[in-house]
Amino acid sequence: MQADAYADIPLPIDPSALAALIGGTTAGVGILDTKLRYLYVNPALERLNGIPAAEHLGRTVADVLPEIDAREDMMLAVLSDGMSREITSSGRTPAATGADRRYWHGTYHRLEVAGQVVGVAGIVLEVMASDEEQRRLDRTRHHLSLLDAANTRIGTTLDMDTTCAELVDLVVPGLADFATVEVFPPDVAPTVRPAPPGVFRMRRAALTAVPGLLERFARFGVAGDYIDHQPGSAVPRCLASNQLVVENLTDDEQLGRVAHCPERVAVYRALGMHSAVFLPVSVRSGPIGVLGLVRAGGSPPFTAEDVVVARELAARAAVDLDHARRFTHEHTIALELQRSLLSEPRPPHPHIEVATRYLPADRQVLVGGDWFDVIPLRDGRHLKAMGDVMGHGVEAAVAMSHYRSLLRLLADEDLPPHRILEQLDRMVERSGLDRAATCLLAVVDRSGGMCQVSSAGHLPPVFIEPGAAGARLGDVPAGPPLGTGFGGYRTTEVRCAPGTVLFMYTDGLVERRGEDIDVSVGRLRELTLPADGSLERLLDTVLDRFGPGAEDDIAVMTSRARPAPGGCAKDLV
Template identity: 60%
Template sequence: MLLQADTCDDGMPSFFDPKTVAALFDGNPAAVAVLDHELRYTYVNPALERLNGLPARSHIGRTFSQVLPGLHGQAAALRDVLADGKPREVTISGRTWAPTEEEQQLWRATYHRLDAEGEGCGLMAIVVEITDIARQREELEQARGHVALLSTAAVRIGTTLDMDTTCRELADFVVPDFADVAAVDVFPAEVGHSVRRPEPGVVRLRRAALRGDGDLDEQVQRFGHPGEYVDFAADSAVTRCLLENEPVVDDWENHQRGRSTVTSDRITASLALGLRQALVVPLTARSRPLGTLTLIRAEGSPLFDDQDVAVARELAVRAGVALDHARRYDHEHSIARELQRSLLSEPWGPHSHVEVATRYLPADEGVLVGGDWFDVVPLQDGRHLKAMGDVMGHGVEAAVAMSQYRSLLRLLAQEDLPPHRILEQLDTMVERSGLDRAATCLLAVVDRFAGVCEVASAGHLPPVFIDPGAAGARVVPVPVGPPLGTGFGGYRTASVPCGPGTVLFMYTDGLVERRGEDIDVSVQRLASLTMPPGGRLEDLLDRVLDRFGEDAEDDIAVLASRIREGPPVVRPAPAE
């Protein structure tokens, strides 16, 4: 925009009569100034006086740079407008003479050339302070960033039910976007080995994760590697955070030295690395403390403000929930594993007419314990009942249900019934007992002297028979009835020839079930199993698990049995 007019005696446009200009702009809330072609002030309105902190007389006749020497770079922009006549909008940052609590102020200025007879003879500047607007915009962007941070945290923290993995995810997530260094320290779980007791007043935590940005990642390892125990003095920020259950900001640059040996040494070493401030927030769940998250910022990063503290607190709350889930899972998992291990002890033995080898392979980390089970029960006349079962579901409930199935089966085995009758009675007993977990089961009664194996299935996968020296195994299809616990019954027994040296191999679906593959195809692969005469059953199971156990998504239980050749093994009489 070009403002054109005739010139006055002083070279300024004819419309620039001081009284006229004052009438136009003195009451304007925007700061307005008029400068001549040498960039000297010829007019300023009261708003500009207040903005610059100087009266009008301190402006008139002086250049922009003389009045405001701290605002660099504006003279060049003003000369450009004079030269080409194109208006300019610029953002100015710095300080004027006006008293303010702001460390840095921002203004938006618009410069227009004043023309007379086609020649530039001066400038008009209109200035508006935008410090508050810029701050609000920055705070809005910061808030949006924090919301995005918390939203992303929901999908990146707690992706597994492993506590240490969750702690590492938390530390990795906050570095470097929110902190330069992060440490996650948790209260130690009950351990099976002795741990040195801390000194009185000292809090001992286990370092679960430690992460630094760039070179700091290696440098901060001196403060305690993950897995190590770290002691915190009574006056440390970590201890105060746990006692107060509130975030604690510790400005190390202003920290009083000598308050505690533990605290002082750690802070001195941190300052040497350029670390300047720590924010410690409690990790809690269900009103119980789990540990702390320590966020550290180094030189060059902004200090933690109130909004950062609020975001860190919310982040810790979400992480605490994930850690609580992981700790509860770990506790349940340990109980279930111990229960299953006790129930999956070696079947009764030694057996006088049959060799037995068993193996139980838990699924990959993150999969709950299952209800797989097996058993071998001696019967009358040298016969043996072999069982392989799989209770539906996972967890402690499945393991408990498995123990009930196994106990009921042992009870029924003493009645000397054929396999299908045992399954029928077991199905009825389970239904009447109120046990709400169905199970598959494969029963096999091996008669050494008759050379036959009677097999019945309740929804289980078929048995495999491996004859010594044969080129392959026999996957024997047997009549399959419904799973136990359904109350439908309808089981049948099939007879399979089984002489001395023949190996009966039984398994759960974890061995053969693979995502995207038909299970019948997987089962048929077991037909490739071979057993040399006199080969060890343990070696057979090793080969099976090495070949088929990889990438299993469920627990695997396997049982191999073989009729002994030669005279029976006599059990030693119990000591009186």
């Protein structure tokens, strides 16, 4: 209890009881007499006002705090009618740390002793301090919500660009007005234009902005662009140190430190960019890329708490991006390997038309061992092959190449299809190749009306007649897959009218989870040639119809004979 400099001013309550009751509360409490002079000030009010308690006593609010609108008229009204009132006051006090105006909300009550009015008591809280605490709490809740959302919204696929897009979509507008993720160019991607000497090149994997800025930021390019950064700009500095870079963009010099080229400074200024954060997206092996966050216009600068949250989001995304990067690397190598092995078959004769497609199931499934081939034989005949090595990845692609090479070697021996399969089965078994494969062979004679077909566990071929309302499935017995050593293959002769299209495919085209394979294959009877008879358009239609939902790679091949110049259309498929 502070000393009372005015002993002739009686306190209406025992001082010791008063101190025990309100001396320790965090709310400011003051007691004033009927002339609104301070009788008592608790420690909290002393701190709020920034003036020692003893300097309050015996003086009015206006005397102690001349820059405060204390609303003494309202206090006098409380003394007059005894009705408690809530009063909001504002102004500046010695306790203020800056020039900003402060606000208080107080509740005032009349005090009476033995029926006599002796003064007024006020309980005061600083409204701005309370609002700031609420805003801080709201920011904390928002940051926690972002971190929680990251667990479910980032890393839903093994695609790097999708993961980067998920990251920028999470932080805008929750943490920034504009966000971008730039990653190192993949080391197995097709070659792009060379970077100028001394220039640091990154690939923009994703970017987004709030609606009001999205179109204006579009001038910076789109996802997939290669960005060349000048030496010393923000992104190279971030990656060189593997540390975040925070920039307050208040002048052109600071804007220039962020811009990847000098020409961007004027653009950044026009966009109202005022603060930026660049964070390395890193794993143990080193940085993968950079997350860039920008605030512009009326948005507040980044706070320390914002930076902490952004750092955590970048760290979480780095784990998913590392998985995606490793997958993409393996997937690209396998795909390029298969493409190099699975070259487009050349027509064995100028009058034979062939169209093919290879379609990976999706970017989350590694390439498999599907293959097709057309091999010329003696006497104008040719061998068509469609095969599928079991499994996926580089090993399946290598095994596919092994099967294809052995098949081409055996085709030179002029054997019927079932004998080729028997020889191939034995050679694979003896070679120690541990991957079985299905295979469908068709030997076509340009001068006859039949073709010879044999299957090693493969799905039946489809024959499409010109002008027919539907297709027919070849009734071909399916022997064991190659590589099992069981043998037992048969050759079946199938009627082929002039101009008939032979359609061959792998099981990825028709196999669907929960559906009987015979039902799936049966739908191929609905195939018809397009009006112009184009084989390319036929394959486009087939893949548009049967491709969605595929869980395995798809390889398809169509072929037919074209009339020789000056001749007739009697060539077979």
